Amino acid sequence: MVDAGHHPKINVLTYSELEEVRGFVGNFKVKVKKKPRFVIPEKCNGCGLCVDVCPIEVPNEFDEGTTTRKAIYVPFAQAVPLVYTIDMDACIECFKCIEACGKLEAIDFSQKEEIIELDIGTIIVATGYDIYDPTPIKQYGYGRYPNVLTALELERLLDESGPTMGKLYRPSDMKAPGKVAFIQCVGSRDDIHEYCSGFCCMYTIKNSLILREKYPDLDISIYYMDIRTPSKGYEEFYRRAREEGIKFIQGKPSEIAQDPNNHNLFIYSEDLAKGKAIRDEVDIVILSTAAEPRPDSRTLGSKLGVTSGPSGFYMESHPKLKPIDTPTEGVFIAGSSQGPKDIPYSVAQGSAASSRASRILSSPEWEIEPLIAFVDADKCRNVRKKCGICETRCPYGAIIAPEGKPAYVIGAKCHGCGTCVADCPEGAITQLHYTDVQIVAQIHAILREKPEEKILVFTCHWCSFGAADTAGNSHLKYPPDNRIIKVMCSGRLDRKFIYEAFRIGAGMVLASGCHPQDCHYITGQHHAERRLKAVPKILERAGISPERFSVKWMSASEGQTFSKVMKESSETLKSIGIERIKEENEKAKPELEKRIKTFREDPDVAKILLADEKVDIEA
Amino acid sequence: MEIEKDLEKLIEEIGGEDFQKKVQVCYQCGTCVGGCPVAWVNENFNPRKIMLALSRGEIDEIINNDLLWFCCYCHTCLERCPQKIPVSEIIVKLKNIAAKVRGIPEGYVNELKMIAKTGRISSISSATERRREQLNLPKLVQTSVEKDIKRILKQTGTNLFLEKEIKK
């Protein structure tokens, strides 16, 4: 950090927040809000006289509240830049600090928040994580029992320059402990956070060894469910802890009780190796709490066009092949903002992200995926009457409909979700590689023979197609009567595709995509869901049984769901029976024909429809 | 055969396909044991092992073991299970299967008879009364079994079971 602060080409903006990101890869315009410090960095010499006179004390965040700090403060000794800041939430404006600062005149209460605008080529998001506050886990007594600590609090107590000069005391009476216990997975791998926080096993072993070195006679136990040591040298470290006499007790404690007289703690657990319930009296319990996403990660993500997964951590573009990339070209993620990880892994990912970013910065031109949309200016009705529907659909601000002029797409910003394409009332927008012609041709090819025995499934590229893939990889069985057509995003699913499928005799149609919070195109799924809601009613009115069309959202890991839905659909199809399907389709034809009128008007799409009809007539 | 059908029914009751989500996800952490007041006094009673046997389909083993009956239905395990498995509810269902397949252990039948007769699981002894006096607790009163107790026994079908037992 200090090195970065001194580097001539690195500009560190601390105490600042991202306000807005516009533009596209290589050409981002970024607005940053710099919060006022009320201290002028150039004038402050760091003497700290102001701190001595400030009458206000608040809990020190850096020491996890084990000590206090003043309203004018530096967050911690190694902070960059080493400049004082006034915490206005705490300051009572007594102005004693101004007096103490005297002739230096470094304190300026008139400072205002400032918005600065920057031209940025690429962005790396490395906003880290938060530690879960275990207070809600009532049975562990954190916050009620003084001798129950979190691991981060222990870290502060073990720091030689920390609040206790590196000595471990029982907070209740400042006596030296004789026996301590660690509890693993507090808030991880359970109903609070499903995931494993990953690095807690190793830091607990590290802390237990530090304690062993400092206090050779201390009795140390670690309560754990599994000790996870997958990286290089980790298992050896675990073995060393056992050699050093650290007791590993397999079992997740059910509860901690406290003796109200002496604040000693009792851990109630099962000792799995012995297969029986045990009660252990200790001086201090240290909870290895879960890592969780920063509370504002979704807000920040939406400014950057970076999505979050179900756990709230940022989503990589692809879990295996694009672990650093995000849905927004030129924006990368690194470190624990993407998921809990330890230091070596974070460093590796940080290096990878900066090299991904420099690839872009060092090339004069940048290639993007050729899946973008474009507008046929002659068809766009925005010229005649105000429309702009497409503009409201695009999650990236890539399509613009200026008043009185045809809409146009900024190619470098378009991610190719196809949402605007499906929602344009004039059919004026085309998405390369996912054109109406291409999709209709697929529908026709699939339904050429025995259409009423088939289930046509529309999937998105990232999630529901991934689910189908997972089902295959996990060798899950389901009947072979479905046929998949993949689009990039469910946002591309035009209702006409569904009507066309039924018009030419499909047995069933299933539209699928991601869960709303997982959408790789931020809001594509949202628009698809809204659009598809009306379909069952329309089909029913036309004479098609509503159960022949369904919509299902699933994530790429849900192979089970995919195979289950396929099995269920197949059963529904059989229970309705081919004869009834044929009848219904015949009856619905005129209405469906009306609904796909614009397909007939597009000469290229019409060609496909006619070709098939000709074959039918000949047959 | 009977047991297999019951197991199927149990799986159905626990939630059909959710059985996998509700039982097979048990990762044998022991939280249920650590908080169980019965496991604490009887080291052979172990709800985790019951869940293990159940998820492996070894239902005979569970219902042929009288230990199953030791659960006092306090729900601590259900409250604390990190996988949200309704352990205590499952144990009750297992008890019901066991009652049907091989009957209720004698001690519990006697308790039941006692409840039908006096509304209590054990009679009021002079030792109890003395202890209550020492602790400044009010005297126990004899309750009537005519109304509520009888109704409960009838509505739960326990009276039929009792009649059979008494005939035996």
Ligand code: SF4
């Ligand atoms: S939705 Fe279609 S018609 Fe409307 S402005 Fe956009 S391109 Fe033009």
Ligand code: SF4
């Ligand atoms: S809505 Fe999707 S396809 Fe249309 S311009 Fe925006 S990113 Fe491109």
Ligand code: SF4
């Ligand atoms: S607490 Fe839940 S997950 Fe843990 S052993 Fe008991 S039933 Fe299984």
Ligand code: SF4
């Ligand atoms: S409900 Fe039964 S198994 Fe669960 S904690 Fe209570 S006594 Fe033990």
